[in-house]
Amino acid sequence: MADGGQESLAAFRDEIADWIDRNAPADVRGRDFDESDICWGGRNFVFKSEGQKLWMDRCSARGLTAPRWDTAYGGAGFTRAQEKVWLEELARLRVKKPLESFGLWMLGPALLAFGTEEQKRHYLPQITRGEIRWCQGYSEPGAGSDLASVQTFGADKGDHWLVNGQKIWTSYADKADWIFALVRTDREAAKHKGISFLLVDMTTPGISTRPIRLISGKSPFCETFFDDVVIPKDQIVGEVNRGWDVAKHLLTHEREMIGGGGSGAIGARSIGSVLADGDITDPHTVARAQKLEIDSLAFGLTMERYRDLAKQGGVGHASAMLKYYGTELNKDRYELLMTAGGSDALAWDGKYGALAPEWLRTKANSIEGGTSEVMLDILSKRVLELPGE
Amino acid sequence: MTALIPTEDEVMLRDAARAFCEAAGVANLRAVRDAGKPYDADLWAEMVAMGWAGVLVGEDEGGSDMGFAAANVLAEEMGRSLIASPFLSSAVIAATALRRAGRSAAAIADGTATYALALDETRKFAPEATAMEARALGNGFVLTGSKAFVAEGTSASRLLVLARAEAGLTLFDIDAESAGLSRDRLALVDSRDHAALRFEGVEATGDDVVGEVGGGLVALGPALRAGQATISAELLGLSVGAFAMTTGYLKERKQFGRVIGSFQALQHRAAHLFSEIEVTASAIAHAGRMLDADPDNADLAVSLAKARASETAGLAVREGVQMHGGIGMTDEYDIGFYMKRARVGAEWLGDYGYHAGRVAALKGQAAA
Numbered sequence: 001m002a003d004g005g006q007e008s009l010a011a012f013r014d015e016i017a018d019w020i021d022r023n024a025p026a027d028v029r030g031r032d033f034d035e036s037d038i039c040w041g042g043r044n045f046v047f048k049s050e051g052q053k054l055w056m057d058r059c060s061a062r063g064l065t066a067p068r069w070d071t072a073y074g075g076a077g078f079t080r081a082q083e084k085v086w087l088e089e090l091a092r093l094r095v096k097k098p099l100e101s102f103g104l105w106m107l108g109p110a111l112l113a114f115g116t117e118e119q120k121r122h123y124l125p126q127i128t129r130g131e132i133r134w135c136q137g138y139s140e141p142g143a144g145s146d147l148a149s150v151q152t153f154g155a156d157k158g159d160h161w162l163v164n165g166q167k168i169w170t171s172y173a174d175k176a177d178w179i180f181a182l183v184r185t186d187r188e189a190a191k192h193k194g195i196s197f198l199l200v201d202m203t204t205p206g207i208s209t210r211p212i213r214l215i216s217g218k219s220p221f222c223e224t225f226f227d228d229v230v231i232p233k234d235q236i237v238g239e240v241n242r243g244w245d246v247a248k249h250l251l252t253h254e255r256e257m258i259g260g261g262g263s264g265a266i267g268a269r270s271i272g273s274v275l276a277d278g279d280i281t282d283p284h285t286v287a288r289a290q291k292l293e294i295d296s297l298a299f300g301l302t303m304e305r306y307r308d309l310a311k312q313g314g315v316g317h318a319s320a321m322l323k324y325y326g327t328e329l330n331k332d333r334y335e336l337l338m339t340a341g342g343s344d345a346l347a348w349d350g351k352y353g354a355l356a357p358e359w360l361r362t363k364a365n366s367i368e369g370g371t372s373e374v375m376l377d378i379l380s381k382r383v384l385e386l387p388g389e
Numbered sequence: 390m391t392a393l394i395p396t397e398d399e400v401m402l403r404d405a406a407r408a409f410c411e412a413a414g415v416a417n418l419r420a421v422r423d424a425g426k427p428y429d430a431d432l433w434a435e436m437v438a439m440g441w442a443g444v445l446v447g448e449d450e451g452g453s454d455m456g457f458a459a460a461n462v463l464a465e466e467m468g469r470s471l472i473a474s475p476f477l478s479s480a481v482i483a484a485t486a487l488r489r490a491g492r493s494a495a496a497i498a499d500g501t502a503t504y505a506l507a508l509d510e511t512r513k514f515a516p517e518a519t520a521m522e523a524r525a526l527g528n529g530f531v532l533t534g535s536k537a538f539v540a541e542g543t544s545a546s547r548l549l550v551l552a553r554a555e556a557g558l559t560l561f562d563i564d565a566e567s568a569g570l571s572r573d574r575l576a577l578v579d580s581r582d583h584a585a586l587r588f589e590g591v592e593a594t595g596d597d598v599v600g601e602v603g604g605g606l607v608a609l610g611p612a613l614r615a616g617q618a619t620i621s622a623e624l625l626g627l628s629v630g631a632f633a634m635t636t637g638y639l640k641e642r643k644q645f646g647r648v649i650g651s652f653q654a655l656q657h658r659a660a661h662l663f664s665e666i667e668v669t670a671s672a673i674a675h676a677g678r679m680l681d682a683d684p685d686n687a688d689l690a691v692s693l694a695k696a697r698a699s700e701t702a703g704l705a706v707r708e709g710v711q712m713h714g715g716i717g718m719t720d721e722y723d724i725g726f727y728m729k730r731a732r733v734g735a736e737w738l739g740d741y742g743y744h745a746g747r748v749a750a751l752k753g754q755a756a757a
Contacts, residue, residue, distance in 0.1 A: 290745040293752055297689075298697050301671035305393035312394060321664045379663055380656035384636055387651045 012082055017089045023058045027051025028096040034354055039099050042133025043177050052096075056130050059098035066104055066128045069112070073120050074128030080307070102171065103127030103134040107180050109253050110197070114238040114246050123199075135202075137167040137181030137224055138247070145374050147182070147251075148191045148244060152226060154183040154198065161185065161198070163206075163229040169368070173209040173222035176202055183231075186241050197243035199235040206230075216360035217348065254369045255323035280340050288336050292329075299329055317382035324375035327365035334359040391458075391682070393674040399462050402455070406466035409435070415723040418471045418580065427544035427582030428473040434500065436474060443498030445484040445615070450495040452484075457615060457684075458677035461622035465673070468626025468734075469633075471726055473581050475503040478541040481619045482506050483549055486560065486612035490600045496547075505545035505565070506616070507536040507586055508609075514739040516551060516558075516606060516613070521588065523552035523559055530554060530598075532561065532569075532591040540737060542584025543574045549599065549609075550588075556603030561593045568592070579733040580726075611684055614691045617738045618676040621691075621698035624734045625673045628666050628698075628705035631727040635659070635709040642714075655712060662708050669694075669701040692739075692747035699735035699744070706731045 027049035028037075037048065039056050047053040059065050062076060067083045069075025078086065090097060108127055111120050126132040143149040152165025163183055173179065179200050186194030200207070206229040211219035238246045280286070306322060309315045337345065337352075338359050344351040345359075366372040380386045395403060413432055421429055436442060444460045446452025460481055467476060479497055483504030487494040496502035510520055521534030532552050536542075548570075550561045565572070569591040575583040600608030636659060639650030649655060676694035679687040706728035710717035717724050735741065 286749075287745075290749045294693060294696050294745060294748055295668070297693050297748070298668045298672040301393065301675045302668045305671040305674060308392040308394045318667070321667055324660075325664045325668060373657070376657040376660040377653075379660035380653075384656075384659055384663060386636070386639060386656050386659065387648050389647070389651050 009081060009085060013085045013089060016086055017093065019062075020089055020093055020095055023055070024093070024095045025049075025051030025054050028055045028098075030094050033096050035358075037096055039096070039130070040101055040133055040172070040175070041099050041130025042101075042175065043131070044175060045130075045133065055096070056098045060129045063128065065099040065130065066108065066124075069108065069124065069128065073112075073124035075124075080311070099128075099130050101127065101130070101133055102136055102176075103132065106136055106250055106254065107134050107199075110180070110237055110246050110250050113249055114197075119237070132177045133172070133175065135170050135173045135176035135179045135224075137170055137173075137179045137200075139169045140166060141168050145371055147247070148195065150182050150184055150195060152181070152183050153187065154185045154196065154231065156185065157230075159233055161196075161231045161233070163198075163200075163226045163231055165226050167224040167226075168212075168221075170209070170222045170224040171220055173202070173224045174211055178202060179207075179224065180237070182243055182247055185243075189241060192244045194241050195243040195247070196240050197237040197246040198231055199237065200229065200231055204229050204231070214360070215363070216357040218357060218361070251370060252319050255319055255375070285336070285339055289340070292333055292336055295329055296333070299325060317378050320370070320375040320378040320383075323370060324366075324372050324379070327362075328372060330365050331362050334362045391678055393671060393678065395462070395674075398455075399459060402459055403462050403466060405439075406441075406463050407469070409439070410466045410470040410472050413470060413472055415471050415726055418473050418726060419723075421473050422580035427541065428475065432472070433474050436476065437498075437500035440498075441476065442480045442500050443484075443494075444480055446480075446488065446494045446498040450493060450498055452494065452498040456677075457618060457680035458674075460615070460619050461673060461677040464619045464622040465626035465629075468623035468628075469630035471627065471630070471723075471730055475505075475541045475544065477616055477619050477623065478505050478545065479503040482612045482616040483547075485615040486549055486599055486608055487562070489611050490608050492562065492599060502546045503541065503544065504547050504549060505539050505541040505584075506612075507539045507542070507548045507550040509538040510534070510536055512537070514737075514743055516609065519551050519553055519558055519605075521550070521552040523554040523561070523593070525555060526592070529592060529594040530559075530561070532563075532588040532593060534588055536586040536588075538575070538737075539572075539584045539586055541582050542586060543572055544582050548586075549612075551605050551609060554602055558605035559602050560599040560605040560608045561597045562599050563591065563593050563597050577733060578729040580729070581733065583733075613738065614684070614687055615680060617695045617744075618673070618680055618687075618691045620734055620738055621676065621694040622673050624698035624702040624731065625666070625669055627727055627731055627734065628669065628702045631702075631705045631709040631724060631731075632659075632662060632666060634724055634727070635705075635712050638713055649712075658708060658712075662705060665701045665704055669697040672697045689748060689751040692744040692751070695739060696741050696744035696748060699741045702731040703735060 028051055039052050041056065056065065060074065063071055063074060064076055064086065066075040067078040067086055071077045104127060108124060111123055138147060140150050140152060142151060152163065152167060154161030154163045161183070167181060170179070179202055181198050181200060182195050183198050184194055185196040206227040208225045209222040212221045212223060213219050214221065303322065306315050337355060341352050341355060345355050348356055381388065417429055417432060440453035441463055443452030444455045444463060446454060448454050464477065467474065483506065484494045484497045497504065508516060521532060523530045523532055532550065534552065545565050548563050548565050550563060551558055552561060569589045571587045572584045575585055577583045639655060639659065640648060642649050672694045676687065676690040679690040709724045710728055713722065713724050716722050
């Protein structure tokens with residue numbers, strides 16, 4: 001669809017709102033949603049309701065699980081403005097997004113930028129239809145903030161790599177069907193220049209996962225072990241030993257997403273929902289709420305302004321600012337929510353639902369995808385051009 | 390709404406304004422201060438000639454009519470170089486009030502008049518609490534009372550005065566040389582022109598009323614929003630200017646055998662300040678766009694801008710002085726001028742607390 005200005009956008013809004021209203025089953029609309037309402041898709045996914053599955057299928061048939069991707073790859077070919085309208089109408093009608101996944105957020109964008117035409121046509125529709133659930137194999141015990149030090153090694157065996165090593169903080173590895181992983185394929189080269197970006201079926205012999213129990217009581221992350229895993233040579237994105245380019249591209253993407261709260265990793269619980277009871281009147285808490293409101297509004301405008309800048313030719317390393325600021329802001333928001341919720345907020349599952357585990361979850365926002373300190377380093381060196389030691 | 394990034398026209402305007410303001414530099418404010426002048430009249434005459442005084446005046450009155458986002462562009466560049474001028478009081482606030490009320494602003498655009506806004510009566514911004522009396526006399530009024538903090542108060546040729554008539558708050562447009570009016574210069578930290586005014590039976594006619602008798606806040610509202618947005622833009626520019634000066638210093642100053650900008654403790658604080666400035670810049674851009682597109686619904690955008698700009702400017706100058714170390718405390722270095730102007734700008738037309746309360750009220754959040 002072409003973006004023909006405000007008038008046709010208004011018509012588009014009416015059309016899409018009507019379609020949502022006619023097609024969204026009762027199970028996915030008209031209430032507040034929490035983490036348990038997220039549709040992740042995949043071979044082993046247990047749908048929360050029939051309506052959840054129906055909604056995913058109806059949307060994917062129209063390309064609406066990946067609105068901006070080309071129709072040839074299972075998308076709807078929307079412009080950015082149209083996608084915004086789609087999301088606004090979902091929010092207005094209180095309808096849950098049909099599908100969320102690492103395939104949509106991470107691998108898809110990587111394939112669109114670096115994949116072959118064959119790879120795009122093969123992998124992308126599996127993602128948009130919610131058939132294959134992907135996970136991300138980046139960090140290792142010895143490679144966290146210093147990600148380019150990954151040691152998981154793929155030995156060149158002619159038609160395949162033989163991979164051994166360990167990944168950590170692999171989100172939902174125990175539930176995923178495939179993993180995209182950074183694997184060292186050249187130990188002699190400089191650390192950034194010997195890494196390849198490989199795609200692996202999690203059912204391949206030699207792969208095992210072990211969930212990690214977190215402070216939130218949940219186990220969204222796993223350790224993932226590779227023990228003589230055979231990976232065919234065509235399961236690579238980009239060129240051999242050039243995987244860091246793909247990873248860097250994705251990290252930038254991930255940072256904008258985590259910063260913007262778009263990944264589902266960050267809840268978008270509003271401050272008003274907890275302050276609304278009216279019994280929080282002490283000046284300190286009220287002042288914190290006012291400051292948070294101001295900073296959140298200004299940050300929302302900054303996301304918008306950076307999208308406009310990106311359209312004009314990119315924001316480069318300044319996107320580290322979005323990740324830094326957005327995650328710190330979200331942590332502040334949850335600290336305030338806990339304060340406002342008082343003893344009602346302390347239960348694992350109480351008056352405010354899963355607020356306490358969500359609060360604990362937010363502590364990872366400024367660690368995952370590059371810590372706040374790494375973001376500040378990037379800004380200092382790449383944007384402000386302050387000297388190294 | 391237009392995107393939050395500058396249009397081509399705005400980029401051209403910015404580049405021209407930057408070149409002009411940088412050529413004058415902080416040295417201009419320093420010279421104004423040392424000479425005891427309100428501002429550099431020659432510099433202002435050049436701004437008038439470039440159409441800046443008429444930025445919000447209709448073309449039929451000789452204005453350039455570029456709009457609020459453009460006024461923000463100009464104010465931001467003036468803020469970067471701390472240029473002193475009647476731009477905000479006259480070309481933004483007064484021009485907006487007069488135009489909205491259907492009065493002529495031609496004298497503002499051509500520079501033959503400059504205006505000041507006589508509003509604050511106590512130490513804090515509180516228009517609704519205005520107490521100055523406007524007593525009816527025949528077809529006119531007699532103004533009695535005082536105004537405590539009037540920017541451009543000694544140099545303005547005309548005054549917009551808010552006073553309380555029997556029908557309610559009323560805005561007057563009077564000659565600054567009116568009989569019964571005395572103006573005392575206030576020596577404030579920013580070395581700019583400020584005054585305290587005393588009205589002792591100053592006569593105003595019915596024609597001097599801007600808008601309706603009793604409709605003073607209605608007449609003044611759009612002008613206040615414009616002024617608040619534009620001082621926010623000035624504070625953003627000031628933040629950017631102070632930050633550039635500070636990062637420049639971090640790259641050249643050596644201690645312990647190293648450039649101090651190589652210390653991570655300072656790098657991270659600089660990067661944090663960069664982030665705050667970027668976030669504030671978005672609020673300023675948004676306020677400008679809202680004032681141009683939908684001025685009657687711009688209250689939230691404007692208060693958001695003023696709150697953010699006041700806070701960010703404060704951080705920028707505190708970090709600026711601290712990172713300069715001892716020389717940051719000297720009059721010889723310019724960074725102190727930024728700190729002093731930031732404090733005045735943060736106070737004028739409502740401080741952080743005032744605008745945070747406005748944002749909370751407009752968002753329907755429990756206000757204190």
